Amino acid sequence: MEHTExxxxxxxxxxxxxxxxxxxxQPRTAVAIIHGIGEHSGRFKNIVDYLVARGHAVYALDLRGHGRSPGQRGHLMSWSEYREDVKAFLGRISTREPGRPLFLYGxxxxxxxxxxxxxxxxEGLSGTIISGPPFESVGVATPLLVASARILSRLWPTFALDVPLEAEALCRDRERITQYLGDPLVHRRCSVRWAAEALDAGAWVKAHAAELRLPLLLLHGEEDRINTAAGTRRFFESVSYPDKTLHLVPGGYHEPHSDPGYEQVLQRVEEHLLSHMPEAARP
Known part of the structure; x- marks a missing residue:
């Protein structure tokens, strides 16, 4: 395995x-990973090890305000800034992996x-994989956080709030939880502008689900206490594009890639990659 930064x-x-x-x-595909709030590109070792061993290239970004990237922790002024981050990231991958099937994993x-x-x-993408999305957040989007975000977003947008994320709800692997709690690149803060923008982005995405036109694999732990699996199921039902798959992980928590038995989840991910490669390139 070749690792570069x-x-x-x-x-x-x-x-x-x-x-x-x-x-x-030559890699079979290229997979671009976008992390969650407060984390960073280094928290996906299981995905990296599994996919690279099977011939796929994996790229992972630190969004602005996260990990080793600059910016106030957990802050942005507009959700469009994340779109620009993803656009630049995919452009770099396309340059380094010309002609390779490219997938976005969030x-x-x-x-x-x-x-x-x-x-x-x-455009330019072969499919997408979405894991534990925040369509119905119960562990983070508390009424206090939502109200504070709405009121303060325009008055004091950089004002930071604690994100009440329960580390024990991430996965059932105690070692992974300990690593998370001791990770100096992890933060548990967000600005009120970030929170307001995230709420608006979530509402927009749900309202436009029927417009999705890419092969979709949705993954969600059935026992996720941070973002509910029910919210993901409802989004899945709103997607009209026929090439869609929902995989609910029995007993799974918020991070299917960290839970015991993650290999079965990642097998589903690789099946999604291989089934959406050009016919001539499939194994």
């Missing part, structure tokens, strides 16, 4: 950090970022 310039001249992992030889808040992007810009 680099930056890519996005809107406002921000140099965003990203990592790439490539197998020996986890949690990253799933919302990805869906908002592909509903507007599906």
């Amino acid at each position: 680099d930056t890519v310039e996005s809107a406002g001249g921000l140099k965003l950090y990203y990592q790439a992992w490539r197998p020996p030889g 986890h949690s808040m990253g799933g919302l970022v990805v869906l908002d992007y592909v509903l507007r810009h599906p």
